[in-house]
Amino acid sequence: MKQAATLLVVDDNPDVLLATRLLLKQHYERVLTLDDPHAIEATLAEHAVDVVLLDMNFSRDAISGQEGFYWLKQIHALDPAIAVILMTAYSDVQRAVEAIKCGATDFLSKPWQNEQLLTTVATALNHGRDKRALGQVARRAQGLSQVMSGAVPNLLGHSKAMLQVFDIIAKAAQTDANILISGESGTGKELTAHAIHQQSLRAKGPFIGLDMGALSGSLMESELFGHKKGAFTDARADRVGRFELASGGTLFLDEIGNLPLEQQVKLLAALQNRQVTPVGGNKPIHTDIRLICATNEALPQAVADGRFRQDLLYRINTIEIRLPPLRERPEDIELLANHYLEHFGRKYRRELRLQPSQLNELRAYPWPGNVRELSHAIERAVILADGDRLDTALLFAARSELPVAAEVAAFANASAPVGPLLQDEGEPVFDLERVEHHTIASALRHFQGNVSHAAKALGLTRGALYRRMEKYGL
Numbered sequence: 512m513k514q515a516a517t518l519l520v521v522d523d524n525p526d527v528l529l530a531t532r533l534l535l536k537q538h539y540e541r542v543l544t545l546d547d548p549h550a551i552e553a554t555l556a557e558h559a560v561d562v563v564l565l566d567m568n569f570s571r572d573a574i575s576g577q578e579g580f581y582w583l584k585q586i587h588a589l590d591p592a593i594a595v596i597l598m599t600a601y602s603d604v605q606r607a608v609e610a611i612k613c614g615a616t617d618f619l620s621k622p623w624q625n626e627q628l629l630t631t632v633a634t635a636l637n638h639g640r641d642k643r644a645l646g647q648v649a650r651r652a653q654g655l656s657q658v659m660s661g662a663v664p665n666l667l668g669h670s671k672a673m674l675q676v677f678d679i680i681a682k683a684a685q686t687d688a689n690i691l692i693s694g695e696s697g698t699g700k701e702l703t704a705h706a707i708h709q710q711s712l713r714a715k716g717p718f719i720g721l722d723m724g725a726l727s728g729s730l731m732e733s734e735l736f737g738h739k740k741g742a743f744t745d746a747r748a749d750r751v752g753r754f755e756l757a758s759g760g761t762l763f764l765d766e767i768g769n770l771p772l773e774q775q776v777k778l779l780a781a782l783q784n785r786q787v788t789p790v791g792g793n794k795p796i797h798t799d800i801r802l803i804c805a806t807n808e809a810l811p812q813a814v815a816d817g818r819f820r821q822d823l824l825y826r827i828n829t830i831e832i833r834l835p836p837l838r839e840r841p842e843d844i845e846l847l848a849n850h851y852l853e854h855f856g857r858k859y860r861r862e863l864r865l866q867p868s869q870l871n872e873l874r875a876y877p878w879p880g881n882v883r884e885l886s887h888a889i890e891r892a893v894i895l896a897d898g899d900r901l902d903t904a905l906l907f908a909a910r911s912e913l914p915v916a917a918e919v920a921a922f923a924n925a926s927a928p929v930g931p932l933l934q935d936e937g938e939p940v941f942d943l944e945r946v947e948h949h950t951i952a953s954a955l956r957h958f959q960g961n962v963s964h965a966a967k968a969l970g971l972t973r974g975a976l977y978r979r980m981e982k983y984g985l
C-alpha cells in the first residue's frame with residue numbers, strides 16, 4: 512500500500528526526474544517534480560510537501576553546490592519542518608557535513624541505488640513528521656499559555672432549576688454534541704462550559720475560550736482560525752487559531768450572537784468540514800473539537816431579525832442549557848452568599864457571618880448582575896466590614912448608587928445631552944471617577960445587567976467594561 516505523503520523532486524535533469532518519480536510513485540501517494548527551483552515557492556504554497564529531494568547543482572553554477580544550499584535555505588524559510596535531502600553527483604564527505612549543518616536531513620550521491628534512495632526518503636519522512644509534531648506542540652503550548660486561565664471554581668446550586676442544569680451537564684458531557692448555553696450575564700455560562708469540559712472525555716485536552724463580544728469581525732476570524740505571516744499589516748508571524756489550539760479538547764465561544772454574518776458563514780463551514788484555513792493561508796488544518804457556545808440574547812430572535820444564520824443556530828444548539836437568573840432561584844442565595852463569604856473571608860483574613868435578616872434581604876433583591884453581582888457585593892462588604900459583622904448597607908452599596916430614572920432615560924437616548932451628575936444639594940459633580948462609576952451603573956441598570964449591550968452603548972469592549980465593573984465593585 513502506498514504511504515500517504517507528498518514528495519517533491521527538484522532537478523534540472525529530466526532523466527533524473529523521470530527515474531525518481533517512477534520509483535517513488537510505487538511507494539508514496541504523491542510525487543511532484545520540478546525542473547526549475549524558482550517554482551519551489553509556488554509549489555510549497557499549494558501542496559503540503561513532506562520531503563524535498565533537491566539537486567545541489569543547477570545550470571547557474573554546475574559544480575560548487577552553492578545553489579543547492581541557497582534553495583535549501585529558501586525552503587526552510589517557507590516551512591522549517593520540511594525534510595530536505597540534497598543530491599549531487601560530486602559527493603564528498605565535506606559537502607555532506609556542510610549540508611547537514613545547513614539543515615538538510617540527509618545527503619545522497621548520484622548515481623544511487625534504488626534501495627538506498629527509498630531508505631533515505633523513508634528516514635527523512637519520519638524525521639520531518641517528528642519535527643512538525645514538535646513544532647506544533649511548541650506553537651500550541653505558546654498559544655495555550657496565552658489563552659488558558661487558572662483553576663476554575665465549582666458551579667454551585669441546589670435549587671430545582673440548578674439540579675436540572677447539573678443533570679443535563681452530566682448527560683451532555685459524555686457526548687461530543689455541540690452545546691448552547693443561554694442565560695443573563697453573570698449566571699455562570701462560562702463556569703458551566705468549564706464544568707462540561709471537566710466531566711467530558713476530553714477533560715485531559717485543552718479548554719480554549721474566545722469572547723466574541725470583545726473583538727471586531729476581522730480580529731475574530733484571525734483569533735478563530737489563525738493567520739499566516741503577512742496576511743495583513745499586523746500579522747508579523749504565523750498565529751495559531753483557537754480552533755487548532757482546542758484540538759482534542761473544547762472550544763468555548765462566548766457571546767456567539769455577536770459574531771458578524773460574514774464570520775458566521777466561515778464558522779459554519781469549519782464545523783461542517785471539521786477543518787479550518789488560517790487567514791492568508793491556503794492549506795486547511797484538520798480540527799477535532801467539541802464546541803460550546805454561550806449567549807445572553809435570544810438567538811431565535813436574532814435569526815428572525817436576520818442577524819444570525821438559522822443553519823448555524825441548528826449546528827450549535829444540539830443541546831441547549833438555559834441558566835436561570837438568580838432571582839428565579841432564591842433557594843441558591845444562602846449557599847452562594849456563604850460560599851463567597853468564606854472565600855473572601857479567607858482572602859482578606861476576616862471571619863464574618865450573615866444575619867438571618869440580611870439573608871432575607873439578599874433573597875428579596877433581584878440581582879440584575881446575577882451571581883457575579885452577588886460575589887462583588889459580598890467581596891466589597893467583607894473588605895469594608897468593621898468588627899465581625901457585615902454591614903447591610905455595604906452589601907447593597909451598588910443598589911443605592913443606582914441612578915434615577917430620568918438619567919437612565921437620558922442615557923438611553925444617545926442624542927439627548929446628558930446633564931452633569933448632581934449631588935444632593937444640586938451642585939454638579941466634576942469628579943471623573945464618580946461620573947464614570949455612575950454612568951456605568953446607569954448603563955448596566957438600563958440594560959438590565961446585560962454587559963454586552965451596556966458595553967456597546969458605552970463604546971467599550973466587554974473586557975474594558977468588566978475591568979471598570981471590578982474597579983467600582985459593580
Ligand SMILES: Nc1ncnc2c1ncn2[C@@H]1O[C@H](COP(=O)(O)OP(=O)(O)OP(=O)(O)O)[C@@H](O)[C@H]1O
Nearest residue numbers: 664665666667696697698699700701702882883962
Ligand atoms: N452557580 C455558580 N456557582 C458559583 N459561582 C458562580 C455560579 N454562577 C456564576 N458564578 C460566578 O459568577 C461569576 C460570573 O460567572 P460566568 O462568567 O460564568 O457568567 P457568564 O454567564 O458567563 O457571564 P457573562 O455573560 O457576563 O460572560 C464568576 O465569578 C463565576 O465564578
